[in-house]
Amino acid sequence: MTDVRAEITANVWKVNVEVGASVAEGDEVAILESMKMEIPVESPVSGTVTAVHVAPDSQVKEGDLICTVDASGQG
Amino acid sequence: MADEPEVDERYNWGPLVADLAARREAALGMGGPERVERQRSLGKWPVRERLDALLDPGTFTEFGLLADHMEPSLAHKGSFAADGCVTGVGQVDGRRIAVCAYDFTVQAGSMGRVNEFKVSRMRELALRQRIPVVWLLDSAGARITSDAGSTFAGNGALFREQVALSGVVPQVAAMMGHCAAGTAYIPALADFVPMVKGTSSMALAGRHLVKAATGEDVTEEEMGGSEVHTKVSGVADMEVADDAECLAMVRQYLSYFPSSNTDEVPDVPCDDPVDRRCEGLYKIVPTAPRRAYDMHKVIAEVVDPGSFFEMKAAWARNVVTGLARVGGRAVGIVASNPMVLGGALDVNSADKAARFVWLCDAFGIPLVFLHDVPGFVVGTAVEQQGIIRHGAKMLFAISEATVPKVSVVVRKSYGAGYFVMNGLAYEADYLVVWPGAEIAVMGPEGMVNITMRKHLDEFPEGAERDAERIRLADEFRTNIDPYIAAGHGLVDDVIDPADTRLAIWKGLEVAATKQVSRPWRKHGVLPV
Numbered sequence: 001m002t003d004v005r006a007e008i009t010a011n012v013w014k015v016n017v018e019v020g021a022s023v024a025e026g027d028e029v030a031i032l033e034s035m036k037m038e039i040p041v042e043s044p045v046s047g048t049v050t051a052v053h054v055a056p057d058s059q060v061k062e063g064d065l066i067c068t069v070d071a072s073g074q075g
Numbered sequence: 076m077a078d079e080p081e082v083d084e085r086y087n088w089g090p091l092v093a094d095l096a097a098r099r100e101a102a103l104g105m106g107g108p109e110r111v112e113r114q115r116s117l118g119k120w121p122v123r124e125r126l127d128a129l130l131d132p133g134t135f136t137e138f139g140l141l142a143d144h145m146e147p148s149l150a151h152k153g154s155f156a157a158d159g160c161v162t163g164v165g166q167v168d169g170r171r172i173a174v175c176a177y178d179f180t181v182q183a184g185s186m187g188r189v190n191e192f193k194v195s196r197m198r199e200l201a202l203r204q205r206i207p208v209v210w211l212l213d214s215a216g217a218r219i220t221s222d223a224g225s226t227f228a229g230n231g232a233l234f235r236e237q238v239a240l241s242g243v244v245p246q247v248a249a250m251m252g253h254c255a256a257g258t259a260y261i262p263a264l265a266d267f268v269p270m271v272k273g274t275s276s277m278a279l280a281g282r283h284l285v286k287a288a289t290g291e292d293v294t295e296e297e298m299g300g301s302e303v304h305t306k307v308s309g310v311a312d313m314e315v316a317d318d319a320e321c322l323a324m325v326r327q328y329l330s331y332f333p334s335s336n337t338d339e340v341p342d343v344p345c346d347d348p349v350d351r352r353c354e355g356l357y358k359i360v361p362t363a364p365r366r367a368y369d370m371h372k373v374i375a376e377v378v379d380p381g382s383f384f385e386m387k388a389a390w391a392r393n394v395v396t397g398l399a400r401v402g403g404r405a406v407g408i409v410a411s412n413p414m415v416l417g418g419a420l421d422v423n424s425a426d427k428a429a430r431f432v433w434l435c436d437a438f439g440i441p442l443v444f445l446h447d448v449p450g451f452v453v454g455t456a457v458e459q460q461g462i463i464r465h466g467a468k469m470l471f472a473i474s475e476a477t478v479p480k481v482s483v484v485v486r487k488s489y490g491a492g493y494f495v496m497n498g499l500a501y502e503a504d505y506l507v508v509w510p511g512a513e514i515a516v517m518g519p520e521g522m523v524n525i526t527m528r529k530h531l532d533e534f535p536e537g538a539e540r541d542a543e544r545i546r547l548a549d550e551f552r553t554n555i556d557p558y559i560a561a562g563h564g565l566v567d568d569v570i571d572p573a574d575t576r577l578a579i580w581k582g583l584e585v586a587a588t589k590q591v592s593r594p595w596r597k598h599g600v601l602p603v
Contacts, residue, residue: 008392008415035417035449039367 002045002069006060010034015056021049023069030054030066047071102140102156106180114180118274119252120318122161122178125211128322129174130165137163139193146188146221155181159214160190162197164206167329170341173201177214179252184214186257187221191233198236205335207245209325210261213252215281233257237264242437245332249321250275250311253295255284262310266434267386269313269324270301277304277311309390309423327384331398331405332438340440345403347379349580356572360485362511367413370395373445373485374408377401377576383408386431391423396431398440402580407435409496410445413486420492421452425465428495429472436472441479441586443579448492450517467602469495475599477502477591481582483575484508484557484566490517499565504589505582507568509575512557514566519551520544 010032017029023043032039053065060066082089103123105111111121120128126135142158149155159181164173175194177184186194201208240246241264248262250270259277262268270277278285278299285291285298297303304311315321333340359372374383378399385397393416399408409428411418420428435442451457451466473480473495481504482497493514497503508514516522523531527547534540560566570578 035419036365037367037413037417038363038365039414 001050002043002047002071004029004041004043004066004069006032006041006062006064006066008032008034008039009061010039010059012054012056012058012060013038015052015054017049017052017067019049019052023047023049029069032060041066043067043069045069045071098141101154105156105178106182110180118317119179119213119271121180122176122211122213125251125318125322126161126165126174126176128319129209129211129325130167130172131169134166135163135174136165137161138196139163139189142189142193144182144187144189144221149221155187157181158187158190158193159184159218160186160193162190162193164200164204167326170206170329170334171204172207172209172329173197173204174209174211176211177252177258179213179215182218184212184252184258185218185220186214186216187218195233195236198233198240201244202240205244205337207247207329207332207334208240209247209249209329210265211249211251212254212258212261212275212277214254214258216254216256216258234260234264237261241266242336242433244335245329245438247325247328249325250277250301251318251321253281255279255281259299267313267325267328268304268311269315269321269328270304270311271318271321272301272314272316276300305387306389309387309427312386314389328398331384331400331440336438340405340438342403342405343400345379345400347402349402350574350577352573353377353576354573356575360509360572364486364513367417369414370410370412370418370445370447373575374399374410377579378406378408379403387427391421391427393418394420394424394428396427399443401443401576401583404583405440406579406583407431407440407442408445409442411447411485411492411496413447416452417449418447419449419452420466420469420495421457422460422462422465425451425462425469425495429465429469432469432472432476436476436478439478441481441583442476442497443582444480444482444497446482446484446488446493446496447486448488448496450490450492464602466491466495471599471602473497473501477589477593479504479583479586479589481579481586482506483570483578484512484514485572486511487513487518489513489515502591504586505578506566507570507578507582508557508560508566509572510557510569512560512569513555514557514560515555519548519555522551523547 013033014031025046027043028040029043030041047069049067050070051068054060114121139162140157144155144158159178161176164171175197246265247267248265252275254277256279259279262277276295276299282293282295301314305314315324353376355376360368378401382400383397393412395410395412397408399406480497499506523544531540534543557569561569
C-alpha cells in the first residue's frame with residue numbers, strides 16, 4: 001500500500017480518482033489549490049486506488065492523506 | 076643453542092616500545108568495549124569506524140591519540156582516551172581535511188581543556204594549510220565536571236576562530252549524537268550540517284538544564300532533533316538515515332568545493348553532452364500560468380545526471396537551493412518552487428537563498444538561478460516577521476556575489492522577486508528567458524487594482540466591474556511579453572526550453588574569467 005500525501009496545506013480543488021480506479025505512476029490523483037496556483041498531486045506508483053481520503057472543497061494540511069494506492073500485482 | 080640474545084642495556088628499546096604499544100592500544104579502544112558496544116546498540120558507529128567511513132583508506136594521521144584529561148581532580152576516574160575527541164588529518168577523494176571527532180564513549184564526548192587544545196590545533200592547522208575542517212559531533216557539550224568555575228572567563232576562542240575560518244576553508248559539522256551548548260554552536264557557524272535521524276540533536280541547553288531553568292519537560296529529540304532543525308528552524312541542512320549516509324553525504328558535499336577560497340573547484344569528467352536537448356521540460360513545465368509543477372524535475376533534467384545535492388530541502392520549500400554539476404563543473408542552484416506558496420518568497424526562503432548565495436560566492440562556485448517567482452509574499456503577517464529586512468538580505472547577498480551568475484526565467488519573474496533572483500541589474504552574466512516568460516513590476520491583476528481603482532469605481536459592483544477588471548488586465552498583459560524585454564536588449568536571449576542546459580553552460584563559459592572591482596570597504600552593513 002502506498003499512501004499519497006499532500007505536499008502542502010491547500011484546498012482540494014479536484015479529485016480525479018475513485019476507489020477501484022487503476023492509476024499509472026505519475027497520474028494526477030487530485031489537484032490542490034493554494035496561493036492561486038493549481039498544484040497537481042501525482043501517484044508515485046502504478047496500481048489500484050483502495051481508498052480516497054479527501055473530497056473537493058475540503059482542506060488538507062502538509063502530510064495529510066489524499067488516497068492510498070495498492071501497487072501489488074503491477075509489473 | 077637457542078640462547079636468548081643478551082640484552083645490551085645501552086640499547087634497551089624493547090620495554091619502551093612495548094609500553095608505548097600498550098598505551099596506544101588502550102587509547103585506540105576509546106571508552107572501552109562496554110561503552111563502545113553501548114554506542115553501537117544505540118545505532119551509532121564507534122568513532123574510529125566513523126573515521127574509516129569518512130576518510131580514504133590509510134590516509135589518517137592522528138594528532139593527540141595519547142592525550143588525557145590531566146586534571147588532578149579527575150585522577151580517580153583514570154585516563155580519558157584521546158581526551159574524548161579524535162583529531163587529525165586525512166583525505167577525502169585524495170584531498171586533505173582536518174577532522175575533529177568527538178566520541179561519546181569517553182566522558183560523553185564532553186569538551187575538556189585538553190581536547191579543546193587538540194581541536195584548536197586542528198583549526199590552526201586547517202587555516203595554515205588551507206584545508207576544510209570536518210567536525211563529527213557526538214558530545215554533551217562543555218565538561219562542567221572539571222570546568223565549572225569562573226576560569227570560564229577565558230573560554231570561547233573556538234567560536235571566534237571558527238568565524239575567522241568562515242569563507243576561507245569549508246566547514247562541515249555532522250550531527251551524530253545529542254549535542255548541547257558548545258557543540259550546538261559549532262554547527263551554527265559551519266557551512267554544512269547534516270543530522271542523523273533519531274540519534275542526533277542540537278540545542279543550546281540539554282533537557283535537564285531546560286527542565287531546571289524553565290520547567291519544560293521535553294526530550295532531546297522533540298527539542299532539537301533532525302525533524303525540528305531540518306523542517307522548522309532551518310539550522311540544519313539535511314536529515315540522513317544513519318551514520319553511513321551521513322558520512323557519505325559529507326564526502327559528496329566536499330566534492331563540490333575547493334579546499335579553500337583561493338583554490339580551484341575540482342571539475343569531474345562528464346560524458347553527458349552540454350548541448351543535450353532537454354525535451355522532457357516540455358512535459359514538466361505547463362504553459363498554463365496557474366498550473367504548478369515541481370521545480371526539482373526541471374533541475375534534474377538540466378544538470379549532469381544524479382549530480383543535484385539539495386540543501387535545506389525540507390525547510391522554506393518555496394525556494395530550492397543545492398549544489399550540482401553542469402558539464403562536470405560545480406554550480407550552485409537557486410530555484411523558485413511553484414508547488415509551495417506558488418514560488419513566492421517569504422522570510423525563511425529569503426534567508427535560505429541569501430545564505431546559500433554567500434556560501435557559493437565565498438568559494439568561487441558559479442550560481443544558476445531558475446525563476447518562476449510571483450514576487451514576495453505581502454501582508455501583515457510577513458511584515459511583522461520582518462520581510463523587508465529578510466528580503467534586503469537576499470538583495471544584499473545577490474548584489475555582493477561576484478561569481479559567474481546565470482539566470483533563466485522559466486515562466487515568470489515579478490517585482491523584487493526578479494531582482495533577488497539575479498535580474499539583469501545584479502551583474503547577471505547571461506540572462507535568458509523561455510518563450511512566454513513574464514517579467515514585470517507586478518502581475519496585470521495587481522496593476523489594474525492599483526492604477527485603475529477610480530476608473531473601476533465607475534462600474535457597478537459585481538459582474539460589470541469584474542468584467543471591466545478582466546478586460547483591463549488583458550490589456551495590461553499585452554505589455555508583459557518576453558519579446559519586449561528582448562527587443563530592448565534587456566534579456567540576452569529567448570531560448571527554446573529544451574536548450575536550457577546548453578544556455579546554462581554557455582553562461583558559465585562566457586563568465587569564466589569574471590572579475591568585479593568594488594570600492595574598498597571594511598565590510599557592508601548586513602541586513603539580518
